[in-house]
Amino acid sequence: MFQKYYQKIEELKKKDQYRTLVNVTGSVGAEVSIDGKKMILLSSNNYLGLAGSWEMKERTIAAVQAIGTGAGASRLISGNLGIHEELEKRIAKFKRSDSAILFSTGYMANTGVISSLAGEGDLILSDNLNHASIIDGCRLSGAEIVKYPHKDFDYLGNFLSRRRNESKFAGKVLIITDGLFSMDGDLAPLPQLQKIAKENNGLLLVDDAHATGVIGSRGKGTCEYFGLKKENIIQIGTFSKALGSLGGFVAGPEIIIEYLKNTARSFIYTTALPPSVCASSLAALDIIEKDPSIRENLLKNVEIVRNGLIDMGYNCLDSRTHIIPVLTGDAGLTMKFAKGLLEKGIFAPAIRPPTVPDGKSRIRVSLMSSHTEKHLEMIIDGFRSEGKRLGII
Numbered sequence: 554m555f556q557k558y559y560q561k562i563e564e565l566k567k568k569d570q571y572r573t574l575v576n577v578t579g580s581v582g583a584e585v586s587i588d589g590k591k592m593i594l595l596s597s598n599n600y601l602g603l604a605g606s607w608e609m610k611e612r613t614i615a616a617v618q619a620i621g622t623g624a625g626a627s628r629l630i631s632g633n634l635g636i637h638e639e640l641e642k643r644i645a646k647f648k649r650s651d652s653a654i655l656f657s658t659g660y661m662a663n664t665g666v667i668s669s670l671a672g673e674g675d676l677i678l679s680d681n682l683n684h685a686s687i688i689d690g691c692r693l694s695g696a697e698i699v700k701y702p703h704k705d706f707d708y709l710g711n712f713l714s715r716r717r718n719e720s721k722f723a724g725k726v727l728i729i730t731d732g733l734f735s736m737d738g739d740l741a742p743l744p745q746l747q748k749i750a751k752e753n754n755g756l757l758l759v760d761d762a763h764a765t766g767v768i769g770s771r772g773k774g775t776c777e778y779f780g781l782k783k784e785n786i787i788q789i790g791t792f793s794k795a796l797g798s799l800g801g802f803v804a805g806p807e808i809i810i811e812y813l814k815n816t817a818r819s820f821i822y823t824t825a826l827p828p829s830v831c832a833s834s835l836a837a838l839d840i841i842e843k844d845p846s847i848r849e850n851l852l853k854n855v856e857i858v859r860n861g862l863i864d865m866g867y868n869c870l871d872s873r874t875h876i877i878p879v880l881t882g883d884a885g886l887t888m889k890f891a892k893g894l895l896e897k898g899i900f901a902p903a904i905r906p907p908t909v910p911d912g913k914s915r916i917r918v919s920l921m922s923s924h925t926e927k928h929l930e931m932i933i934d935g936f937r938s939e940g941k942r943l944g945i946i
């Protein structure tokens with residue numbers, strides 16, 4: 554009865570794609586404990602270090618005391634609390650959108666918004682490096698899905714103009730992209746994508762999971778970074794990464810948000826977020842807006858580490874952000890690299906297929922604002938000695 558599952562596990566082990574969970578203990582910060590040993594954390598999405606901040610903790614605890622631990626029902630039944638609506642208004646304002654809707658996770662925001670806005674007879678154009686939650690949302694929608702080569706807006710424009718000439722296409726057009734790509738650390742060419750979407754009477758959906766709180770002059774994300782007008786854009790995001798909390802959101806025109814409240818299954822058929830989680834997210838937005846030095850420190854750390862890695866001869870692709878891919882290629886070699894780093898007190902797991910394509914395994918360095926100068930020195934030294942030992946540099 555279980556034979557097929559055993560076989561699959563054996564196959565994964567042979568391909569160096571078998572995964573295990575690492576038990577991380579202690580409070581979340583730039584250092585964590587693994588098997589009782591202190592490690593520099595180089596793989597967290599808690600980019601601004603807010604998940605461990607006293608202000609976030611205090612506001613979260615206060616919400617538990619004032620409101621309780623759970624919402625008790627879905628939003629459309631009796632779980633719609635004042636704090637949900639407060640957070641929706643706040644994130645809409647932060648994203649400079651007309652309106653917003655919360656989801657329990659970023660994953661659920663993607664599956665909900667995509668499967669709601671597109672269906673049979675519609676066309677979705679999706680960057681081939683988009684996150685798994687976007688891919689799953691596309692599959693759920695039942696629309697025609699065309700994956701375009703990474704960031705290739707010429708391909709996209711030509712494809713759509715051919716499609717317009719060839720057939721009488723009457724469906725909706727959705728272009729979907731990560732704003733900041735989670736594994737390559739590069740930014741999507743949003744101005745060009747927005748223009749192409751407009752020429753085709755379509756919408757541009759931008760998943761800013763990794764950009765919210767960090768990218769743009771006030772950390773509002775990639776749309777702020779590129780100075781885009783909001784007209785045909787829908788922004789998706791999560792509170793779980795730089796904002797150190799949990800929960801997804803979609804921000805966009807009133808009519809789209811109203812439509813999602815009525816049709817998005819991952820919004821309708823699930824219990825509303827706990828109020829304490831919304832309080833954490835509100836606290837994070839307050840901190841980000843009042844203290845830009847946290848973001849500035851992260852950018853400074855990025856500059857130091859990226860320059861250090863490139864000077865050593867590493868291939869860090871096109872990244873200029875806090876996500877720095879350090880290409881190692883082979884999955885087995887990448888595992889050895891990650892193990893070597895771990896022995897030096899640096900926790901940066903190997904990223905392997907199917908998360909990234911075959912031959913593109915890597916160590917995904919994700920920097921935090923709270924990494925100190927000492928941490929940065931140890932990181933650079935660790936990559937130098939492991940890279941030399943394994944013949945990568």
Ligand SMILES: Cc1ncc(COP(=O)(O)O)c(C=O)c1O
Pocket residue numbers: 658659660661663684686731735760762763791792793800801
């Ligand atoms: C680009 C992208 N979108 C969405 C998500 C999902 O967000 P969450 O962790 O809040 O479910 C992730 C998480 O890894 C992501 O990288």
